[in-house]
Amino acid sequence: MVCRHCGSSSNPGARFCKTCGVSLAPLAVAGASASAVGSAAGGHGAAGHAIGKTAVSAPAQRKGFEWVWPAVDTPESARFAVRQAFWAAIFVCGATTLVVWISALAAPTDPRLQFAPSALVDAAIFGAIAFGIWKESRAAAVAGLTVYLLEQLYMLTQLAGRPPNFILMAILICGFLGGIRGTWALHDMRARGLHTS
Numbered sequence: 001m002v003c004r005h006c007g008s009s010s011n012p013g014a015r016f017c018k019t020c021g022v023s024l025a026p027l028a029v030a031g032a033s034a035s036a037v038g039s040a041a042g043g044h045g046a047a048g049h050a051i052g053k054t055a056v057s058a059p060a061q062r063k064g065f066e067w068v069w070p071a072v073d074t075p076e077s078a079r080f081a082v083r084q085a086f087w088a089a090i091f092v093c094g095a096t097t098l099v100v101w102i103s104a105l106a107a108p109t110d111p112r113l114q115f116a117p118s119a120l121v122d123a124a125i126f127g128a129i130a131f132g133i134w135k136e137s138r139a140a141a142v143a144g145l146t147v148y149l150l151e152q153l154y155m156l157t158q159l160a161g162r163p164p165n166f167i168l169m170a171i172l173i174c175g176f177l178g179g180i181r182g183t184w185a186l187h188d189m190r191a192r193g194l195h196t197s
Contacts, residue, residue, distance in 0.1 A: 016075050016196060019083075023076075068174050072185035075196040079186070082136055085179020088172045089130035089144050096123040122151070138183040145176035 002009055003017035003024060010017055014024055072078040100119045125147060132140025152169055189196050 019079070068171075070178060070182075072178075072181045075186065075189060075194075078182040078189070078196075079136075081178035081182030082133060082141070082186070084175045085141055085144060085177075085182070086130050086133045088148075088175030088179070089126045089133055092148065092172065093123045093126035093130060096120075096126065133179050133183070136183050136186055138180070138187060141176070141179035141183045144179060145173070148172060148176055 003019065006017060006019050008017055008019035010019075010024060016023055066077075070077050070081045070084070072081050096119055100123070126144070129140050129144045129147065133144060152164075156164060186196050
């Protein structure tokens, strides 16, 4: 089954997209349900027609702050928060790997690019964390935020007068926090018997 919102493939019979969380119910079924609600609200009049159109419309656009701190009250929004944490971990993994290779190949004597090859272990850790977050693991989400904060505290002690990029740090911290909120919300929904897959 292919998601009409993001184009990802999901298992047959799945009710929600595993990537973006959008409902995979056929539009015809949704339209029939909307028509039934519309009939109860006033037959085939304008009110019923408006309700029917609302029920089958595209997902609501996110407000500005929701891109930084998304709500996690539905499977779709919780998975959106989880995906933000996934991409935060991928960014840290990729950036660390890139800087290590640049320091090793381009400017091995530049003190501004002195990164030990052991930093690749750090990149591998964030790669594993990203995989766990993609699988909606609460432990991986907590590990992502914890390891990132510890690394940033260590880096702050090693900056030697260079100002850190607090904006990037804040964005990544919000992303990892969103992963914790999203994975916990999805776990809670499953515990309450709600369908999240």
